[in-house]
Amino acid sequence: MEHQQEETSNIPHVLIFPLPLQSTINSMLQLAELLCLAGLKVTFLNTNHNQQRLLRHSNVQSRFEQYPSFRFLTISDGLPEDHPRSVEQFGDIISSLQTVAEPFLKEMLSDVVEEPVTCVISDGLFYYAVDIGNEKGVPVITFDTISPSCLWVYLCLPKLIEAGILPFKGNELDALVTHIPPMEGLLRRRDLPHFCHLDDYKTDLNSQAVFKEIERIPKAHGLILNSFEDLDGPFLSCIRSSFPKTYAIGPLHFHLETRFAAKPTSLLSSSNSLWEEDHTSIKWLDAQSMGSVIYVSFGSLAVVSRKEILEFWHGLVNSKVKFLWVMRPNMLKGVELHDQFMKELVEGCKGTGYIVSWAPQKIVLAHPSVGGFLTHSGWNSTLESVTEGKPMICWPQYVDQRVTSRLVNEFWNIGLDMKDICDRSVIEKMVKDLMGTTKNKYKKSVEKLSELAKISVQKGGSSYHNLDSLIDEIKGLVR
Numbered sequence: 227m228e229h230q231q232e233e234t235s236n237i238p239h240v241l242i243f244p245l246p247l248q249s250t251i252n253s254m255l256q257l258a259e260l261l262c263l264a265g266l267k268v269t270f271l272n273t274n275h276n277q278q279r280l281l282r283h284s285n286v287q288s289r290f291e292q293y294p295s296f297r298f299l300t301i302s303d304g305l306p307e308d309h310p311r312s313v314e315q316f317g318d319i320i321s322s323l324q325t326v327a328e329p330f331l332k333e334m335l336s337d338v339v340e341e342p343v344t345c346v347i348s349d350g351l352f353y354y355a356v357d358i359g360n361e362k363g364v365p366v367i368t369f370d371t372i373s374p375s376c377l378w379v380y381l382c383l384p385k386l387i388e389a390g391i392l393p394f395k396g397n398e399l400d401a402l403v404t405h406i407p408p409m410e411g412l413l414r415r416r417d418l419p420h421f422c423h424l425d426d427y428k429t430d431l432n433s434q435a436v437f438k439e440i441e442r443i444p445k446a447h448g449l450i451l452n453s454f455e456d457l458d459g460p461f462l463s464c465i466r467s468s469f470p471k472t473y474a475i476g477p478l479h480f481h482l483e484t485r486f487a488a489k490p491t492s493l494l495s496s497s498n499s500l501w502e503e504d505h506t507s508i509k510w511l512d513a514q515s516m517g518s519v520i521y522v523s524f525g526s527l528a529v530v531s532r533k534e535i536l537e538f539w540h541g542l543v544n545s546k547v548k549f550l551w552v553m554r555p556n557m558l559k560g561v562e563l564h565d566q567f568m569k570e571l572v573e574g575c576k577g578t579g580y581i582v583s584w585a586p587q588k589i590v591l592a593h594p595s596v597g598g599f600l601t602h603s604g605w606n607s608t609l610e611s612v613t614e615g616k617p618m619i620c621w622p623q624y625v626d627q628r629v630t631s632r633l634v635n636e637f638w639n640i641g642l643d644m645k646d647i648c649d650r651s652v653i654e655k656m657v658k659d660l661m662g663t664t665k666n667k668y669k670k671s672v673e674k675l676s677e678l679a680k681i682s683v684q685k686g687g688s689s690y691h692n693l694d695s696l697i698d699e700i701k702g703l704v705r
């Protein structure tokens with residue numbers, strides 16, 4: 227009995243704390259599952275609001291039942307239940323959550339709890355978790371779920387400020403940005419995150435959060451990134467030159483699928499959705515011919531105007547290419563998508579397009595009928611498209627998306643970058659190009675990367691090895 231107790235206390239207990247967003251919940255749950263499969267104890271800290279949605283629309287409950295060492299813990303995000311929690315109020319959401327999370331973490335990381343925490347894995351934007359961990363003597367490993375290339379851009383921002391490059395002077399959006407090796411000659415001002423374009427970037431809540439984040443990374447015990455060496459090697463090397471304990475263990479969804487294929491976890495059966503997935507989209511894809519459909523989705527956060535929706539709708543319909551389009555109910559700026567407006571969009575494209583409010587995206591991208599992806603370049607969407615070997619058209623919005631879309635087009639050569647343009651004739655031309663004339667060029671490079679992604683998560687592959695090192699590192703932290 228004594229021996230058993232000793233063995234249990236040698237098992238590391240990891241507290242995972244994601245940002246309250248679909249994308250981060252996705253990647254952190256994937257990591258949680260990988261750690262459970264490796265025999266670690268995991269507590270997943272979610273907000274009440276997102277936990278209710280997750281339990282309603284995903285199969286996490288039944289999936290995680292197979293891991294007795296896993297548990298969910300929930301806290302309030304400090305907002306009233308009817309708060310819209312849209313991306314426009316992101317700064318408010320983060321600061322309101324902080325007021326609840328700070329005292330919670332302080333207690334959780336104290337010695338008095340029944341199951342002491344060995345280490346915390348928290349989102350980079352929760353800079354305060356690093357401070358609390360250091361104060362309490364509990365190592366915190368930062369998980370930055372954005373693209374490594376954009377994280378590297380963030381880390382270079384102080385140099386740009388020192389050199390007087392930021393804030394930008396003048397409106398030359400095509401001017402090249404210096405001081406960000408190895409992207410010199412590649413990144414233009416228009417490719418940098420939106421707050422770099424604000425004169426008062428110092429008072430912007432998003433940029434403040436980013437600056438606090440980059441200050442804390444050196445104080446964290448390590449850094450986890452959802453990518454693989456063959457995709458982001460040059461940026462990972464730069465990051466590692468300052469933070470040697472950087473673990474690139476992605477693509478996480480693929481890692482889970484491949485590494486533990488013998489377990490009852492499968493790509494098709496695992497969903498971490500906060501919205502109800504519409505599986506009629508798969509039936510519709512089944513009836514289309516191979517590679518003929520472009521999948522359109524702007525992720526879980528982007529809000530667009532009615533005018534922008536109409537530009538996309540006309541561009542897609544005019545291209546005559548079949549499309550499957552995700553229009554979230556809360557995607558229209560300021561209001562819910564109006565029934566009548568939606569009805570007109572759906573009716574008007576019958577025969578060419580199919581519109582749903584949320585799709586099982588990983589299954590959609592793996593479907594043979596899908597030949598391309600019109601995306602907002604969110605990092606999960608980009609990785610999911612790369613692993614399925616689907617070329618992209620990028621229409622970036624926030625955070626890392628502008629950097630990613632530039633690399634998709636000019637560095638990896640796996641798609642087109644529409645950047646800040648939203649015009650029906652441009653959309654029509656790009657869709658025709660991606661699905662027709664330039665298809666083979668981009669398809670070839672993205673299929674090569676897809677192969678490399680598969681290799682990276684197999685035994686002997688870089689992400690496989692990096693995950694093992696991360697698990698060993700965590701095991702070595704048991705006190």
Ligand code: UDX
Binds near residue numbers: 247583603610625
């Ligand atoms: C946000 C940021 O905007 C992005 O830049 C950053 O990289 C991560 O956080 P988000 O809009 O959530 O991104 O996009 P993304 O990272 O692509 O994640 C969306 C997730 O939702 C993907 O895993 C995708 O598979 C899933 N999804 C999307 C669905 O399951 N169904 C859908 O219909 C649409």
